[in-house]
Amino acid sequence: MSVNEIRFYEPDEPYGFLSNFYPAPIKVDGECWATTEHFYHAQKFTEPELQRRMQTARTPCEAFKLSRELANFVRRDWIDVRYDIMHFAVMEKFIQNHDLCQLLLETAPATLIENSPCDSYWGCGGKDDGENKLGLILMSVRAQFSVRTQHV
Numbered sequence: 001m002s003v004n005e006i007r008f009y010e011p012d013e014p015y016g017f018l019s020n021f022y023p024a025p026i027k028v029d030g031e032c033w034a035t036t037e038h039f040y041h042a043q044k045f046t047e048p049e050l051q052r053r054m055q056t057a058r059t060p061c062e063a064f065k066l067s068r069e070l071a072n073f074v075r076r077d078w079i080d081v082r083y084d085i086m087h088f089a090v091m092e093k094f095i096q097n098h099d100l101c102q103l104l105l106e107t108a109p110a111t112l113i114e115n116s117p118c119d120s121y122w123g124c125g126g127k128d129d130g131e132n133k134l135g136l137i138l139m140s141v142r143a144q145f146s147v148r149t150q151h152v
Ligand SMILES: Nc1c(N[C@@H]2O[C@H](COP(=O)(O)O)[C@@H](O)[C@H]2O)[nH]c(=O)[nH]c1=O
Pocket: 009, 010, 011, 019, 020, 021, 037, 040, 064, 067, 114, 116, 119, 122, 134
């Protein structure tokens, strides 16, 4: 692995704080979410009851699995809105968790890559040719915080 590149995936591995499964709580419109993963999956649903089930999932993995079991109820425009929702969630994660924001800034200028063998949209995918959208969002958020820090 090049020093110019940081790969992350599981929350308990090195750089695991970059994962959405990492326990970094956020509060949105007065509602608390244990991880960005809980929040992200809840946004797939319009029914408050289903959102609640995501919010109260015991682990991010449980929210992930539950959202797949409820695939028939996912909002129709999900593919169109998921990127912006993820960007919002990741931004909030680092706005609201200052220690993690500092760690994120310390990863610069490395390229951040979600090392997911099974996700070629959010991660690098099995053949390392995925879109790595989560890594791109993290770098975009890092750049925004970096600019803010320079102007303080
Ligand atoms: N599957 C996975 C991670 N990948 C995460 O799964 C989410 C993708 O959800 P979806 O858009 O429904 O396919 C997204 O947050 C992505 O970063 N991360 C982890 O630590 N462990 C996992 O097992």
